[in-house]
Amino acid sequence: MTPRTAPEPLAPGTVLWDVAGDVRLLLSLPAATVLQVAHPAVGAGVDDHSVFRTDPWGRAARSLESLQLWVYGGDRAIEEGRRLRTLHRHISGTDRHGRPYSALTPAHYAWVHATAYPVFLRAARYLDRPFTPEDERRLYGELLHLGRVLGIEDRDMPPTPEAYWRYFDTTVAQELERTVVAGELLDPHRPLPPPPGPLPRRLWPLLCPLFTRLQVFLTAGLLPPAVRDRLGVTWTPRQERRLRRLGAVVRTVVPPLPERLRYLPVARAARAAARRADSGTRR
Template sequence: MTATTPPTPLGPTSLTWAYFADTRMLLVGPRAAVLQNMLPALGQGVLDHSVFFDETFARIKRSTGPILDTIYGGADAAASGRRVRDFHHGIKGVLPDGTRYHALDPDTYFWAHATFLDHLVHGIETFVRPLTTADRRRLYEESKTWYRMYGVSDRNMPATWEDFEAYWERTLAGGIVAHKTARYGVGYVTKGLPAPPKVPKALWRAVSPPLNAVARFLTVGGCHPRMRELLDLPWSEADERRYQRFAAGVRRLAVLWPVLPDVVRYLPQARRAFARDGRPRVR
């Protein structure tokens, strides 16, 4: 398989289809986005070229849809992937140490993809069910199919799940930093969420304390311990116990999950794909 010959798109028999747009994955919080920006080249690219700081939620919304379409787009998945890739052609510059960066550098681009796979694996295991080694290997093979939809070089992509695990641990240990972009992305943990446009200040002062508490709990709880360490995110043993009780409660609700309407269970991209190609046939 080459970067110019995309594989057969993922479909109803894939684990990725069954879970990536499951709304329980939203409970993981911004783990993937923050981890992405902890890679120096990626964080710097966002700092230099993105409207992230001025239009944070708009930027996230614009990015999420096309990425979901590389999974759920069916025959159009490769075209969606190429559009995502093409967004990044002009994202290049120089790091503070003088090293040049480009968003389409294979190491940089794959790291962004790797954080989405981590988000999926972590989300399933935390809020849905345990994964077997076979499940993890299957999800990784599916992620390779998904990655090739972008039409970028896959020469640095680990060959197996076990190789990916080694790559992941190596990058967490020595390849990520507390970049300014990542710190900004979790700033609301200590400072509170910004007031939405058009919401009166008095109303926001009244309703924001519980919203801030929930946002902090989900954000910091969803972080990898290495992220908390580098970003100085406060998290106690008592916090961890509460988070694990919360996660266990969500997992227990799995018996009720199938009876809920799809509009509650899945994001729009998945619902459209199910209507087009059939519902997931794996759980």
């Protein structure tokens, strides 16, 4: 992709600009990750090449910053999309079924991006407010645009929400499985190194079981039901009631927060810069 044909970065007024930097994103990202690695090729790539076991906090921080740049980075979003493709160029191997994989195989790369749509919708349903049909369509169009920023060709993504759900249902039924990595991320007893800092290290033996149980609970709850069934994840009516109660608390607490607490740093800086530019334009 040359600079002449590079897509415009996302801007204020888009749905993604409003939701992708909200701190509630941190609650839904694990579900998107499980959806991604439940694909055998993606799961094998992460299993073979990622440092998610030895440096989970560093990897999470780097992935989150990258994601924020896609939406809020302006021209840096295009650069970040190129950097990611370069980074993934040499990620290849063989999955546990003996099939070769490559991270940049269009179908595999597109699936990783495509998982954002159902997770955004489910997170909004529980943690914010459900999207209107019009906003669902806008969100999908913006995700297609974001895919172009990341170097994903239009032909590799379903063109409409209706086509997306046919593609999603087929992928879930025919391709997804409880890969090694998906199984680990759904295990509330998995070992997890402490986050950086002396205080978290001292408290981690107490906090780790609480953290992993909450993370797995939210991950399971925000997965589409068909995916839970496919991966053998149990979800009871009692758990559903607990998730709805937790969501009600989150919906009450987060919206009134000041911007410095409600939005992640990259999003916060971009939103402030956009307000300054808009103010300058009106003067």
